[in-house]
Amino acid sequence: MVGYILRRLLQAVLVVLVVTIIVFILLHSLPGGPARAILGPRATPGQITQFNHLNGLDRPLVVQYFSSVWGWATGNFGFSYVLNQSVGSLLAERLPKTIILALFSLILTVIVAIPIGVYQAVRRNRTFDYIMTALSFIFYAAPTFFLGLILIEVFSSVLGWFPPEAPQSNGVVPIFQQFPAMVLPIVTLALLSIAGFSRYMRSSVLDNVGQDYVRTARAKGASPSRVLWRHVLRNALIPIVTLLGLSLPALFAGALITESIFNFPGMGLLFWQAAQQSDYPVEIGVVIVTAFATVIGNLLADLSLVAIDPRVAL
Known part of the structure; x- marks a missing residue:
């Protein structure tokens, strides 16, 4: 039973990590990058450079990924410039x-x-x-x-x-x-x-x-x-x-x-x-929270399944 629960927890963590990688790749695949998508097509190169520096988007991608994952894990999903409110408070x-x-x-x-x-x-x-x-x-x-x-x-x-x-x-x-x-x-x-x-x-x-x-x-x-x-x-x-x-x-x-x-x-x-409204930080926050809730729901369903039929753990 304990081994089954540990396996399912490990699988849940791996699924969440895969989702974060896909979301990170999609975010950086936006035309012109996240800065252009958030600031709009009329943003000047200087504004884009400043935005990238303030949000750490000029750092190596690996550093940006782990920084993003840490932020998502601690409830920091960014800021909605459309609604002028943090995404975490909106969620x-x-x-x-x-x-x-x-x-x-x-x-x-x-x-x-x-x-x-x-x-x-x-x-x-x-x-x-x-x-x-x-x-x-x-x-x-x-x-x-x-x-x-x-x-x-x-x-x-x-x-x-x-x-x-x-x-x-x-x-x-x-x-x-x-x-x-x-x-x-x-x-x-x-x-x-x-x-x-x-x-x-x-x-x-x-x-x-x-x-x-x-x-x-x-x-x-x-x-x-x-x-x-x-x-x-x-x-x-x-x-x-x-x-x-x-x-x-x-x-x-x-x-x-x-x-x-x-x-x-x-x-x-x-x-x-x-x-x-092309509010990408909010969209990403909703996707991450939904993915996490889905993984938790499936994990609870698996644990309930073991309670109903102990043979499943074997």
Whole structure:
């Protein structure tokens, strides 16, 4: 167990290092270099030289890389000249909001998708299974922005149940005070995941139903519900736990579109605005934090997988 955890930690560190190398290379591959990209096309050679000297961009690339990695590790992601604010403070302000959106979306996905997938497997090739399969394909194929606009039109414009815009607060607490405004963004982000998770859950349950341990439990007189919920479910959840870790990049990518549609001031909207304004320090900061969060999420999923099935550590 300890060896498995150490291996996974080492792999996580290596992945983060590879991401930092790629980001560093992309940063220095910008036309005219980082100085020209940040100062703009009208910057004079003297201004570029001064900028490079003040930010250490005239030093050897190896020194610049390790300096950048140390800065990222200590929370120094540079300065946004567009917003006139440090990137670290921007991320500290926006990241908790995106985490709340992604977390509630993931909770809703698990609560809805797992029972649907189990019930589809139990009632396979029947009306409910056919209906949920069709809906899963529709939601899985539909773009996030399309689902968001449909939800706004139906539940905000027509029915008037929920606000069309997410909370515009500067802190986290007001989000919970205006939680009805978070319903549509959370549902929009969760619909795509629910479609995929329910299909995986259905397939996993069907794979386990025909295993020898299920026949043995039935032969011992265990009731069908006990076999399903005490034996099959635990083993069927193994691929779902793995999928939870792998779904984090998709959640952050979906958050970018969802936050733009509902004008939710999180990391996704910050990245979208930075891309429109060529605010490269902010874009790099968001990429680094997202990569780190993805690695941590996958690591936690692996550790949870060992807790569910100790054989994985072998």
